Amino acid sequence: MTSPVDTTVDTPDWRALPTRGQRAEARLAAFWRFISRVALGVGILVALWGGAIALFDVPIFVAPGPLDTWQAFVEQGDRLFGALGFTLTGVAIGLALAVAIALSLGVIFTLSAPASRAFMPLVIGLRTVPVLAVAPLLIMIFGRGQGTTVATVVIVGFFPIMVNAMRGFRSVSPTVHELFHVAGATWWQLLIKARIPFALPFFFTGLRVATTSALLSAMLAEWLSGAPGIGRLIYDALGYRDMPLMFAAVALSMATAFTIFGLATALERRLAR
Amino acid sequence: MAERLRDRVSAVWPPTAALLGLFALLEIAVALGWTPITIPAPSAVAMEFGQSGADLAYHIVPSITATVAGLAIAATLAATLAGIGASWRRANGPVMTFGVLVDSTPLIAVAPILIVFVGGGMTLHIIVSATACFFPLLIGMSRGFRAVEATADELFHVLAASRWQRLVKLALPSALPYIFSGFKIAAPLAVLGTLIAEWMGAERGVGIMMIYAMFSFNAPQVWMTIVAVCLMAIGGYGAFALLERAYLRWAGLEEAPT
Numbered sequence: 001m002t003s004p005v006d007t008t009v010d011t012p013d014w015r016a017l018p019t020r021g022q023r024a025e026a027r028l029a030a031f032w033r034f035i036s037r038v039a040l041g042v043g044i045l046v047a048l049w050g051g052a053i054a055l056f057d058v059p060i061f062v063a064p065g066p067l068d069t070w071q072a073f074v075e076q077g078d079r080l081f082g083a084l085g086f087t088l089t090g091v092a093i094g095l096a097l098a099v100a101i102a103l104s105l106g107v108i109f110t111l112s113a114p115a116s117r118a119f120m121p122l123v124i125g126l127r128t129v130p131v132l133a134v135a136p137l138l139i140m141i142f143g144r145g146q147g148t149t150v151a152t153v154v155i156v157g158f159f160p161i162m163v164n165a166m167r168g169f170r171s172v173s174p175t176v177h178e179l180f181h182v183a184g185a186t187w188w189q190l191l192i193k194a195r196i197p198f199a200l201p202f203f204f205t206g207l208r209v210a211t212t213s214a215l216l217s218a219m220l221a222e223w224l225s226g227a228p229g230i231g232r233l234i235y236d237a238l239g240y241r242d243m244p245l246m247f248a249a250v251a252l253s254m255a256t257a258f259t260i261f262g263l264a265t266a267l268e269r270r271l272a273r
Numbered sequence: 274m275a276e277r278l279r280d281r282v283s284a285v286w287p288p289t290a291a292l293l294g295l296f297a298l299l300e301i302a303v304a305l306g307w308t309p310i311t312i313p314a315p316s317a318v319a320m321e322f323g324q325s326g327a328d329l330a331y332h333i334v335p336s337i338t339a340t341v342a343g344l345a346i347a348a349t350l351a352a353t354l355a356g357i358g359a360s361w362r363r364a365n366g367p368v369m370t371f372g373v374l375v376d377s378t379p380l381i382a383v384a385p386i387l388i389v390f391v392g393g394g395m396t397l398h399i400i401v402s403a404t405a406c407f408f409p410l411l412i413g414m415s416r417g418f419r420a421v422e423a424t425a426d427e428l429f430h431v432l433a434a435s436r437w438q439r440l441v442k443l444a445l446p447s448a449l450p451y452i453f454s455g456f457k458i459a460a461p462l463a464v465l466g467t468l469i470a471e472w473m474g475a476e477r478g479v480g481i482m483m484i485y486a487m488f489s490f491n492a493p494q495v496w497m498t499i500v501a502v503c504l505m506a507i508g509g510y511g512a513f514a515l516l517e518r519a520y521l522r523w524a525g526l527e528e529a530p531t
Contacts, residue, residue: 062389114287121288128510129503130465136487137495140311216379223381224472224484232382238385246385253382260376 038174064244069251076154078119081250087229088256090146091218094153098210102162103203110169110195111183127163131155135221144225152221157210164206169200170265204271208264216259230256297352313493317417318500321493328493329501332482335475336467337505339395343402344463344509348456350403351410359418368415376408380466384473393474398467406459413455417448455516460509468502 018026046066052058053065058066073080109116135152142148172194180190219231226232230253235247296315305313322329354372358365384401391397421444429443471480479498486494 008452063386118291121284122292125288126505128461128507129469130461130506132465133468133499133502135447136483137311137499140490140492140495141309142485212377216381219379219381224487225423233422234382238388242283243389250382250386257377257379258374258381261373 007123012107018271038051061157061241061243069247073248073252076248080230080249083228083230083233084247084252084256085230086146086227087149087215087222088228089216091153091214094150094218095157095211095214097150098154102158103165105262106162106165106169107191109166111205123159125163126137127159131159132217135224136219136234138221139225145227148225149218149221149227152217153214156217157214160209161203161206164202164209165199166203169195171202172198172256199217200271204268208268211264212257212261215253220254311492313496317493318496321497325494327495328482329479329497332477332479333501333505335395335398335477336471336479337465339402339470339478340399340463340505340509342370342399343466344406344460347403347407347410347459347463351407351414354410355414355418358415365415368411372408372411375404378471380405384470388473394476397473398470398475398478401470402463405469406463409458409462410455413451413458414448417451418444418454420447422447422450430470447531449520453520457510457515457517460513461506464506464509465504
């Protein structure tokens with residue numbers, strides 16, 4: 001009564017598979033397609049902007065055209081990039097601190113059930129709250145310098161990283177857990193060899209979310225505190241009605257934000273696999 | 274029933290105890306003079322609510338108005354765009370790109386340009402609030418609009434359901450969970466958007482009250498406004514959570530785990 005078992009394994013023909021070179025070429029082509037599409041979008045936007053300025057004859061102290069903005073960008077490039085560098089330094093320090101704090105707390109909460117039961121609902125509840133609202137308070141505490149920027153980035157970046165890392169630590173599948181238990185692994189081995197590898201994709205998601213909101217929060221903190229970053233520069237330029245400089249700073253910060261967003265998303269996609 | 278209550282109590286008491294413990298610790302630290310002047314005792318913040326409650330009420334009304342208006346505008350726009358994306362497949366990519374662009378644009382950078390064109394009043398607050406909460410609404414709605422199962426769709430087709438029946442009995446029930454979760458994320462973001470816009474300048478608003486308190490170094494008042502903003506955000510989240518629960522109960526569906 002045994003039916004003949006089909007023993008042929010479905011092997012793909014290796015000659016039909018793309019080689020590494022072909023795959024790299026395809027990826028490169030996709031990259032150039034993406035770049036050209038972005039360039040086209042920016043080009044259309046700039047053309048519309050210049051056209052509108054020229055058509056309605058908008059004076060330069062209301063809104064400058066693309067050419068004036070570019071001129072300001074070239075003339076005051078040092079100032080713009082100096083301010084941007086200041087902001088990005090704050091963002092980087094803040095994110096590093098946020099990762100350190102979030103991961104250590106995440107490990108503690110994962111290992112200790114009572115701590116998790118007592119504090120996790122509070123952490124989850126704080127997630128619905130707009131944490132950026134504490135920026136004025138941080139200015140009062142940390143003064144008007146880089147400290148406020150760092151503290152704001154830490155507070156904003158902490159929650160997504162920690163919540164995602166916790167979810168990752170918990171995502172160890174029960175069979176793996178049992179295997180480790182049967183093999184007599186210590187909690188340390190379980191953490192290093194199972195929990196952390198399982199948590200990595202979640203962790204990168206958290207990091208992406210944190211990174212994209214970090215620039216906005218840093219600029220906001222600078223603008224309120226008066227630290228010499230790009231957020232302050234935009235408002236100083238607005239105050240002096242130096243519109244070309246303001247538009248250049250806005251364009252630079254938007255480009256930075258999109259770059260960071262794109263890099264973080266791409267990094268997440270590569271590392272989370 | 275009693276068991277459910279016991280479950281709920283055992284889930285609620287540890288965080289409550291932790292929170293009360295933190296408050297007590299802070300209270301003691303302040304009484305012993307360990308904390309800087311910028312961190313007042315929780316009781317001082319509570320007293321501040323009593324003292325300047327009238328001021329707060331005066332300032333919070335336009336904030337709530339701007340938040341609700343911003344949320345409504347963003348929801349309308351998101352529904353339109355998601356509708357276009359769902360019914361015309363080729364538009365979906367550009368719609369999503371637009372959403373991501375809006376989402377990753379630093380609000381603080383665009384706001385000054387808006388100030389130049391619309392001024393620093395209520396219009397600005399509403400626009401910034403709408404921009405801040407647009408993306409989760411767009412995601413929720415476009416997911417919801419295409420959440421109809423293919424088999425259910427075919428069944429409705431076979432049974433010759435009218436367009437109206439399809440909308441009310443098929444599309445809406447499968448879309449609503451996504452839409453509700455979009456709103457639950459968007460409501461706190463709308464509050465944040467209003468707050469940021471008000472920081473830039475307003476005649477009345479919680480944000481400007483916070484800034485004045487910061488400049489006059491009135492720590493309890495800064496804390497009070499922060500707590501008020503948090504309550505607004507939680508209120509927005511809670512309103513949509515309650516609405517969702519009411520809908521689920523009305524439709525006789527299982528309560529979704531949050």
